[in-house]
Amino acid sequence: MLTLKNISKTFNPHTVNEKKALDRFSLHLDPGEFVTVIGSNGAGKSTVMNAVAGVFLVDAGQILLDGEDITFMKDYRRARQIGRLFQDPLSGTAPSMTIEENLSLAYLRTAEHVSPFGLSAKDRAYLRERLAALGLGLEDRLSTRVGLLSGGQRQALTLLMATLIPPKVLLLDEHTAALDPATAEKVLALTRRIVAENHITCMMITHNMRSSLEMGTRTIMMDAGRIILDITGEERGKMTVPGLLERFRAAAERELDNDRMMLD
Numbered sequence: 001m002l003t004l005k006n007i008s009k010t011f012n013p014h015t016v017n018e019k020k021a022l023d024r025f026s027l028h029l030d031p032g033e034f035v036t037v038i039g040s041n042g043a044g045k046s047t048v049m050n051a052v053a054g055v056f057l058v059d060a061g062q063i064l065l066d067g068e069d070i071t072f073m074k075d076y077r078r079a080r081q082i083g084r085l086f087q088d089p090l091s092g093t094a095p096s097m098t099i100e101e102n103l104s105l106a107y108l109r110t111a112e113h114v115s116p117f118g119l120s121a122k123d124r125a126y127l128r129e130r131l132a133a134l135g136l137g138l139e140d141r142l143s144t145r146v147g148l149l150s151g152g153q154r155q156a157l158t159l160l161m162a163t164l165i166p167p168k169v170l171l172l173d174e175h176t177a178a179l180d181p182a183t184a185e186k187v188l189a190l191t192r193r194i195v196a197e198n199h200i201t202c203m204m205i206t207h208n209m210r211s212s213l214e215m216g217t218r219t220i221m222m223d224a225g226r227i228i229l230d231i232t233g234e235e236r237g238k239m240t241v242p243g244l245l246e247r248f249r250a251a252a253e254r255e256l257d258n259d260r261m262m263l264d
């Protein structure tokens with residue numbers, strides 16, 4: 001589904017601020033695979049997602065999505081196939097617009113739903129039903145402005161908007177990091193359900209070591225722009241948080257340094 005072949009990215013090349021963020025990074029995700037991404041500060045985790053989303057073009061290597069070479073495709077064209085959530089619940093929704101307006105925009109993104117009359121009653125009922133499935137009571141607040149929602153409610157809504165028309169790949173960039181632990185758990189549970197129900201191929205960056213093992217089916221650990229650990233199946237099932245830290249130490253020959261890391 002998603003294949004990254006030897007992609008490299010250096011920021012500010014030939015200057016004192018030169019930074020090699022990705023160094024011949026390769027990864028292949030099968031359809032429906034859900035990988036969690038952990039690593040040290042500045043390891044290149046967000047840069048991988050930016051490269052997939054087309055925030056910049058990579059210096060070398062190739063990116064294939066569902067067999068199509070998207071290496072040089074403009075970001076707005078990729079956006080039709082790629083969903084993305086960020087840490088900040090303020091991004092991804094229009095705060096001054098209502099829940100219904102935000103959902104409509106996400107729904108009307110694809111040509112097949114566009115109508116000169118806007119949403120039909122059937123479409124509206126469908127969106128309401130999808131909102132109800134979040135279990136947050138938002139279906140009764142369709143005319144509430146999104147800016148008035150809590151961080152968790154907003155992140156749940158953003159998740160629904162990003163997956164209303166299931167994307168080929170969903171990129172979650174620490175999407176629960178700004179939420180309190182109980183709310184983060186709820187949004188993670190929703191994420192797990194929505195991704196599984198829609199069989200979405202997903203990458204999730206997290207600083208929560210426990211979540212990295214509990215969510216998804218595979219975990220990769222990055223350091224200095226490369227993958228230093230890639231576990232799945234039985235090996236991952238038996239892995240513990242201290243085990244992950246030990247594997248980092250063995251591969252990188254130093255302690256895992258990430259100031260936002262959560263160990264439990």
Ligand SMILES: Nc1ncnc2c1ncn2[C@@H]1O[C@H](COP(=O)(O)OP(=O)(O)OP(=O)(O)O)[C@@H](O)[C@H]1O
Binds near residue numbers: 012020041
């Ligand atoms: N637009 C940019 N311009 C210059 N340098 C950048 C840019 N984006 C990322 N970098 C640098 O590239 C490296 C990788 O950054 P990236 O954000 O991918 O790390 P990360 O693994 O997501 O880190 P963290 O866990 O701290 O969020 C870092 O040294 C960062 O400073």
